[in-house]
Amino acid sequence: MKWTRICNWIAGFCWLTLAVPSAGAAIDGIPGPTFNLTAAADTISMPDGGSVPVWGYGPEGSRSQYPGPTLIVNQGDTVTVALSSEIAVNGTPVPTSMLFPGQTGVTASGGSEGLLTRESTGPDDPVTYSFVARRPGTYMYHSGTRPDLQVEMGLLGALIVRPSQGAGLAYNHADSRFDHEYLFLLTEMDPALHEQVAAGNLDGVDTSAYYPMYWFINGRAAPDTMAPAGASWLPTQPYNAMIRTRPGDTMLMRIVGAGRDLHPFHHHGNNTRVIARDGRLLQSAPGAGADLAYSEFTIKTVPGATYDALFHWTGRKMGWDIYGDAPHECNDGDGDDFDDSTWEYCPDHGEPFPVQLPEAQELAFGGQYSGSPFLGTEGSLPPGEGGLNEYGGFFFMWHSHVEKEMTNFDVFPGGMMTMMVVEPPGTPIP
Amino acid sequence: MERILWPCRTALAVAIAAGASGTALAGVTVQCPGDQNGDAISDGRGDPDHPNARCVHLGAGDGYVRMADGRPLYMFGFSDLTGISEKKAMDTGMLAATFPAPTIVADEGDELYLTLTNVGMAVRPDLFDPHTVHYHGFPEASSIFDGVPEASVSINMGSSLTYYYNLVEPGTYMYHCHVEATEHMQMGMLGNLYIRPIQNRLPDGTALGTHVHSNPDYNADRNDDDPTVGDTYAYNDGDGSTRYDVDYAIQLGSFDPAFHDASETTQPLPFAYMEDRYAMLNGRGYPDTVSSTPPQAPAENGGIESQPLDSLIEAQQGERILLRLSNLNVTNFYTVSSQGIPMQVIGRGARILRGGGTPDGRDLYYRTSSVTLGGGEAADVLLDTTGIQPGTYFLYTTNFQYLTNNGADVGGMMTEIVIN
Numbered sequence: 001m002k003w004t005r006i007c008n009w010i011a012g013f014c015w016l017t018l019a020v021p022s023a024g025a026a027i028d029g030i031p032g033p034t035f036n037l038t039a040a041a042d043t044i045s046m047p048d049g050g051s052v053p054v055w056g057y058g059p060e061g062s063r064s065q066y067p068g069p070t071l072i073v074n075q076g077d078t079v080t081v082a083l084s085s086e087i088a089v090n091g092t093p094v095p096t097s098m099l100f101p102g103q104t105g106v107t108a109s110g111g112s113e114g115l116l117t118r119e120s121t122g123p124d125d126p127v128t129y130s131f132v133a134r135r136p137g138t139y140m141y142h143s144g145t146r147p148d149l150q151v152e153m154g155l156l157g158a159l160i161v162r163p164s165q166g167a168g169l170a171y172n173h174a175d176s177r178f179d180h181e182y183l184f185l186l187t188e189m190d191p192a193l194h195e196q197v198a199a200g201n202l203d204g205v206d207t208s209a210y211y212p213m214y215w216f217i218n219g220r221a222a223p224d225t226m227a228p229a230g231a232s233w234l235p236t237q238p239y240n241a242m243i244r245t246r247p248g249d250t251m252l253m254r255i256v257g258a259g260r261d262l263h264p265f266h267h268h269g270n271n272t273r274v275i276a277r278d279g280r281l282l283q284s285a286p287g288a289g290a291d292l293a294y295s296e297f298t299i300k301t302v303p304g305a306t307y308d309a310l311f312h313w314t315g316r317k318m319g320w321d322i323y324g325d326a327p328h329e330c331n332d333g334d335g336d337d338f339d340d341s342t343w344e345y346c347p348d349h350g351e352p353f354p355v356q357l358p359e360a361q362e363l364a365f366g367g368q369y370s371g372s373p374f375l376g377t378e379g380s381l382p383p384g385e386g387g388l389n390e391y392g393g394f395f396f397m398w399h400s401h402v403e404k405e406m407t408n409f410d411v412f413p414g415g416m417m418t419m420m421v422v423e424p425p426g427t428p429i430p
Numbered sequence: 431m432e433r434i435l436w437p438c439r440t441a442l443a444v445a446i447a448a449g450a451s452g453t454a455l456a457g458v459t460v461q462c463p464g465d466q467n468g469d470a471i472s473d474g475r476g477d478p479d480h481p482n483a484r485c486v487h488l489g490a491g492d493g494y495v496r497m498a499d500g501r502p503l504y505m506f507g508f509s510d511l512t513g514i515s516e517k518k519a520m521d522t523g524m525l526a527a528t529f530p531a532p533t534i535v536a537d538e539g540d541e542l543y544l545t546l547t548n549v550g551m552a553v554r555p556d557l558f559d560p561h562t563v564h565y566h567g568f569p570e571a572s573s574i575f576d577g578v579p580e581a582s583v584s585i586n587m588g589s590s591l592t593y594y595y596n597l598v599e600p601g602t603y604m605y606h607c608h609v610e611a612t613e614h615m616q617m618g619m620l621g622n623l624y625i626r627p628i629q630n631r632l633p634d635g636t637a638l639g640t641h642v643h644s645n646p647d648y649n650a651d652r653n654d655d656d657p658t659v660g661d662t663y664a665y666n667d668g669d670g671s672t673r674y675d676v677d678y679a680i681q682l683g684s685f686d687p688a689f690h691d692a693s694e695t696t697q698p699l700p701f702a703y704m705e706d707r708y709a710m711l712n713g714r715g716y717p718d719t720v721s722s723t724p725p726q727a728p729a730e731n732g733g734i735e736s737q738p739l740d741s742l743i744e745a746q747q748g749e750r751i752l753l754r755l756s757n758l759n760v761t762n763f764y765t766v767s768s769q770g771i772p773m774q775v776i777g778r779g780a781r782i783l784r785g786g787g788t789p790d791g792r793d794l795y796y797r798t799s800s801v802t803l804g805g806g807e808a809a810d811v812l813l814d815t816t817g818i819q820p821g822t823y824f825l826y827t828t829n830f831q832y833l834t835n836n837g838a839d840v841g842g843m844m845t846e847i848v849i850n
Binding site for chain 1: 456459461541543560564566567569570571572573574576578579580581582583584585586588589590591592593594595596598608610611612613615616700701702703704760761762763778779780781783785786787788791792794802804805806807808
């Protein structure tokens with residue numbers, strides 16, 4: 001069997017030995033503390049070719065989007081969100097609003113009085129919300145006007161409060177340190193309700209007859225979850241969920257249960273440490289660190305709840321050399337069993353691959369298979385196979401384990417699914 | 431590349447007959463260190479380079495099961511081919527799928543070699559689907575042995591793929607096929623999998639905090655030390671707090687009969703309208719869950735007993751029962767409740783329930799009377815029967831609509847706990 005090494009691996013290795021840090025992945029969104037949003041009707045595109053009418057929040061002057069913009073602020077900021085509703089059904093303006101669960105002392109001014117908060121009843125009636133972002137963490141926001149319908153229609157989004165102790169931390173404790181962070185905002189949709197609204201039947205919509213047919217991560221259903229962020233063909237779904245990390249890096253998952261169903265979110269590759277829930281570090285006392293964190297391979301995501309989890313992968317104790325016969329060294333100067341730059345697990349260095357793989361004609365190949373079991377290596381593949389694995393990374397599926405939710409309107413595969421890649425050391429991310 | 435395995439003689443013969451190169455594998459090929467005749471059982475003292483090899487040979491194909499109301503359902507699934515010669519594997523595996531799949535039990539420190547042979551689907555020859563094994567929850571995974579077809583390889587009909595895993599984390603896992611996951615999992619390619627901790631093998635008399643470990647058959651050669659003799663634990667707890675006397679792996683599952691019938695009759699599959707109506711424990715609905723005899727073998731698979739596992743939980747008063755609960759249905763969250771016997775949750779996600787999932791973490795055990803699991807979730811639950819009056823108790827779902835077999839009550843996701 002012939003293995004060919006790809007240049008990226010060597011290039012990446014050089015990156016590290018030259019100690020040039022690669023910037024980590026950050027979450028797409030808009031910075032605060034002042035936000036001017038409009039709510040408007042638009043449509044989203046589905047991978048099965050369908051489109052769904054939605055209502056969404058968007059930056060003033062831009063199309064609305066699903067989910068709404070991820071609002072990113074700093075702890076201690078006085079956050080101000082101005083909202084105007086441009087939603088109308090049969091020519092009649094539809095009032096809408098915003099709630100900020102997990103925030104305290106939210107004030108609303110302008111607009112018109114509503115049940116849960118003040119509302120914008122139209123373009124000429126803006127409402128302004130203001131609060132101090134006291135606690136760091138992962139939060140959501142959503143409509144407080146007829147929420148059973150409006151949240152389903154798409155009026156929701158994520159809010160991230162960065163801690164005062166600075167970048168690279170989720171909370172004000174070293175236990176929350178990360179190199180990369182990704183958002184997993186989980187929702188689902190019943191397109192029949194949306195069609196009724198689009199047809200102007202606002203009073204006839206029965207949200208209790210809800211039967212979801214689409215499932216989303218960050219507003220996209222697979223395989224669109226893996227398309228680039230800001231893809232031109234998905235103008236109202238700007239956020240993706242293409243998750244990438246490297247051996248030894250720590251990745252922060254910010255999971256938001258933003259829909260109405262529970263989802264068991266299964267992340268292949270390794271257990272995570274769930275360090276926070278609803279914007280609160282899982283700690284026994286202030287300053288104790290995440291001593292109440294738990295380890296999981298499937299995170300039970302409850303509607304309205306958020307979870308912060310840390311993912312870390314090295315291939316430790318796999319029992320075989322993950323770089324195979326590619327020329328490489330394992331230099332463990334600090335005695336932690338890992339190479340000091342590549343995070344290779346040195347006791348496995350040089351250990352042969354434990355089994356023989358069958359001949360090509362006996363196998364079916366995945367598009368994200370590099371042709372080699374080794375990290376950073378590309379092997380030979382039959383014509384037309386592979387091709388979706390640029391750096392020879394290890395791909396793992398991250399998805400709802402209610403596998404029914406891995407479909408798009410009766411078509412498998414799709415839905416609440418994406419891939420996470422452990423790229424070879426030194427691969428530039430993003 | 432240096433090879434550490436000797437392909438067994440028959441495999442080599444097949445490979446040569448197929449005109450492949452000397453290192454090529456073809457057809458049904460078991461890879462198991464120390465196994466010379468291809469039955470996935472080490473011969474003699476095994477391979478000295480791999481003294482802790484544990485081998486399993488599974489077939490992936492189709493079959494039939496009988497629901498508790500008597501109705502046969504078509505299914506996809508795994509069969510146990512361990513101990514069967516390579517020559518007979520295809521014939522033995524055909525239509526022999528069981529539900530749940532054969533339970534895989536191994537020990538921390540084992541090297542697990544699992545050979546998967548795709549025996550084809552006799553009732554749906556039009557599908558020619560490949561299959562995989564996904565070890566759900568195994569940590570520090572590699573793509574090649576993770577069983578996700580998009581990210582690696584899957585095995586075609588008539589051939590074998592061997593998965594390797596170095597077992598370093600004890601706990602309650604599960605496994606399933608990941609090819610066309612929604613379909614193959616609804617169809618039944620699901621099984622129990624758990625790894626026993628190395629703490630079971632400590633020398634007799636070892637102090638674990640205030641607990642003194644018992645291991646009367648202790649032997650420094652682990653192959654002569656039965657890990658089930660003496661004290662047994664769910665995890666390497668360091669203090670005996672996860673010690674149990676009897677353990678039961680119980681997998682929650684459910685089937686949508688309309689989906690299975692559509693598959694059997696080559697009709698479009700109802701993904702969007704999938705609604706499970708047979709809720710089960712270890713592949714049976716109540717009262718079959720407590721029957722020591724399997725449900726009547728379906729005629730459709732030639733009379734193969736395809737539901738070998740009951741879920742009757744039995745213990746002597748005062749004993750500690752470990753429930754290794756997992757959920758692998760593809761539509762619902764299920765809550766199971768133990769009536770009359772308090773539950774103590776000591777593990778989740780195949781880790782001890784302590785801060786960070788490590789033995790030295792802060793104690794997060796909790797007492798409860800119910801546990802809720804979505805698909806792909808697992809929990810380890812201790813039932814301490816100290817002071818519990820002898821009698822019959824129940825473990826049942828509190829999603830009460832699933833206490834039926836396709837609407838016929840009382841049945842579904844329920845079993846009995848008998849304290850003697």
